[in-house]
Amino acid sequence: MPAQLILFPVPIGNDDPDVTIPSYNRELLNTCTTFIVEDERTARRNLKRMGYTALPLDQVELLELNEHTSPLDIVGYLDPITLHGRNVGLMSEAGLPCVADPGSLVTAEAQRRGIQVLPLVGPSSIMLALMASGFNGQNFAFNGYAPIKMRDRDALLKRLEVAIHRDNQTQIFIEAPYRNDQFLEYLAHQLQPITRICVATDLTLPTQYIRARLARQWLNDPPQLNKRPTIFLLYK
Amino acid sequence: MPAQLILFPVPIGNDDPDVTIPSYNRELLNTCTTFIVEDERTARRNLKRMGYTALPLDQVELLELNEHTSPLDIVGYLDPITLHGRNVGLMSEAGLPCVADPGSLVTAEAQRRGIQVLPLVGPSSIMLALMASGFNGQNFAFNGYAPIKMRDRDALLKRLEVAIHRDNQTQIFIEAPYRNDQFLEYLAHQLQPITRICVATDLTLPTQYIRARLARQWLNDPPQLNKRPTIFLLYK
Numbered sequence: 001m002p003a004q005l006i007l008f009p010v011p012i013g014n015d016d017p018d019v020t021i022p023s024y025n026r027e028l029l030n031t032c033t034t035f036i037v038e039d040e041r042t043a044r045r046n047l048k049r050m051g052y053t054a055l056p057l058d059q060v061e062l063l064e065l066n067e068h069t070s071p072l073d074i075v076g077y078l079d080p081i082t083l084h085g086r087n088v089g090l091m092s093e094a095g096l097p098c099v100a101d102p103g104s105l106v107t108a109e110a111q112r113r114g115i116q117v118l119p120l121v122g123p124s125s126i127m128l129a130l131m132a133s134g135f136n137g138q139n140f141a142f143n144g145y146a147p148i149k150m151r152d153r154d155a156l157l158k159r160l161e162v163a164i165h166r167d168n169q170t171q172i173f174i175e176a177p178y179r180n181d182q183f184l185e186y187l188a189h190q191l192q193p194i195t196r197i198c199v200a201t202d203l204t205l206p207t208q209y210i211r212a213r214l215a216r217q218w219l220n221d222p223p224q225l226n227k228r229p230t231i232f233l234l235y236k
Numbered sequence: 237m238p239a240q241l242i243l244f245p246v247p248i249g250n251d252d253p254d255v256t257i258p259s260y261n262r263e264l265l266n267t268c269t270t271f272i273v274e275d276e277r278t279a280r281r282n283l284k285r286m287g288y289t290a291l292p293l294d295q296v297e298l299l300e301l302n303e304h305t306s307p308l309d310i311v312g313y314l315d316p317i318t319l320h321g322r323n324v325g326l327m328s329e330a331g332l333p334c335v336a337d338p339g340s341l342v343t344a345e346a347q348r349r350g351i352q353v354l355p356l357v358g359p360s361s362i363m364l365a366l367m368a369s370g371f372n373g374q375n376f377a378f379n380g381y382a383p384i385k386m387r388d389r390d391a392l393l394k395r396l397e398v399a400i401h402r403d404n405q406t407q408i409f410i411e412a413p414y415r416n417d418q419f420l421e422y423l424a425h426q427l428q429p430i431t432r433i434c435v436a437t438d439l440t441l442p443t444q445y446i447r448a449r450l451a452r453q454w455l456n457d458p459p460q461l462n463k464r465p466t467i468f469l470l471y472k
Contacts, residue, residue: 007368016260018259018260019258020258020260020357021357022254022255022256022258022259023258023259024252024254024255024256097367098366098368099366100373100374104371104372105370106370107369107370108371109370111370111434111447111448112370116446118444119363119365119368119446121256121257121357121359121360123357124360126363127335127360127362127363128355130334130335131243131332131333131334131335131355132243132343132353132354134334134340134341134342134343134345134353136340137334137335137340138336138378139377139379139380140378141375141377141378141405142375142376142377143375144375169377198347203355204357208354210352210353211347211350212344212347
């Protein structure tokens with residue numbers, strides 16, 4: 001099998017990787033000695049808890065990919081594959097890589113150069129929340145973070161509410177964790193009373209909370225989301 | 237822990253569940269003696285290969301959920317949870333339940349009644365394809381099947397191509413497998429030359445093929461998709 005770029009998911013907060021990571025991933029983890037990571041320190045911790053044993057952790061080559069990385073560096077990150085025929089791993093900080101992190105810059109480069117990319121199964125808070133919401137899974141949009149400016153936010157919400165009711169499209173958001181409670185209150189007030197909101201918090205953790213209610217109902221007994229990782233889903 | 241509705245993913249075509257299913261899922265599988273399934277026969281086969289041992293397979297209660305199921309039946313499907321305090325499992329035919337199957341009718345009912353829903357990790361061909369495409373994962377839409385009528389299809393594609401170039405939104409489709417090759421040719425002709433198409437076929441299988449190219453490039457050496465399960469992604 002030719003060398004490839006392997007995309008490794010990381011548990012989302014849970015300490016036991018067997019809850020969210022298939023055992024096969026560990027086999028492939030141990031075929032890599034170079035990893036592209038967002039942060040060296042958490043990457044070493046994640047390698048350890050996912051059972052990496054191919055090399056002592058201080059000898060693993062870690063290539064950082066974050067807002068300080070230049071595009072030129074990224075091109076070189078794939079050299080182990082093209083020059084030396086060795087697999088390179090790419091890890092997220094939590095969850096699936098290349099979804100809400102800069103990982104797609106590397107996979108895009110790999111695609112341009114015809115390098116084989118192997119995505120592995122792991123926890124996607126977006127999909128877990130969608131499955132449990134009861135909302136439409138045959139048509140949905142993940143919109144990332146809601147815009148910060150109120151005017152942009154209001155305009156986007158109006159547009160997406162049309163897509164919910166006219167196109168049957170579920171709308172999915174995340175918010176900076178410290179604004180979770182504010183955001184839920186905003187949604188509960190702003191949306192039409194017939195629109196539903198599903199709040200999915202602490203997914204895969206023992207404290208997991210997933211509930212769908214009509215917009216206005218969230219004004220009674222709102223949950224305390226605080227800074228817990230939360231996905232917001234909107235549908236009818 | 238109160239009884240709950242547990243959502244069990246099923247491998248997508250692969251015979252060895254350890255490749256795509258965390259070992260934790262098997263523990264929970266064995267807490268259920270009732271399962272909501274699309275088809276009894278494939279459900280028994282899937283239970284067997286995923287290591288179900290709690291009961292002989294002919295004694296497991298299987299409740300079918302498909303186009304023949306009436307909404308009234310669905311309400312009764314949750315009785316083991318509410319009346320008897322026993323977990324109920326919900327399984328897809330392949331991949332994540334409640335995404336491209338009728339499972340969300342049951343989770344929606346569970347949400348209405350305040351029954352706890354536990355979604356488990358497993359293979360999502362949508363997310364695997366998105367991760368490997370190099371396309372934007374921070375904003376994407378899954379559009380399900382492309383419309384069959386040419387006029388509707390053309391109109392939708394035009395609208396989504398605007399969303400790609402203006403809103404940086406990746407667009408994801410599936411097609412009836414026997415129309416895969418036709419659909420790729422259609423996309424390659426119809427899209428702007430600067431729009432990219434990623435084709436992701438046979439995900440998680442040894443024959444996996446994932447490649448992103450500019451629209452027109454797909455007219456040279458198109459892959460033979462035949463009836464292999466395929467995800468189409470569009471971006472710039």
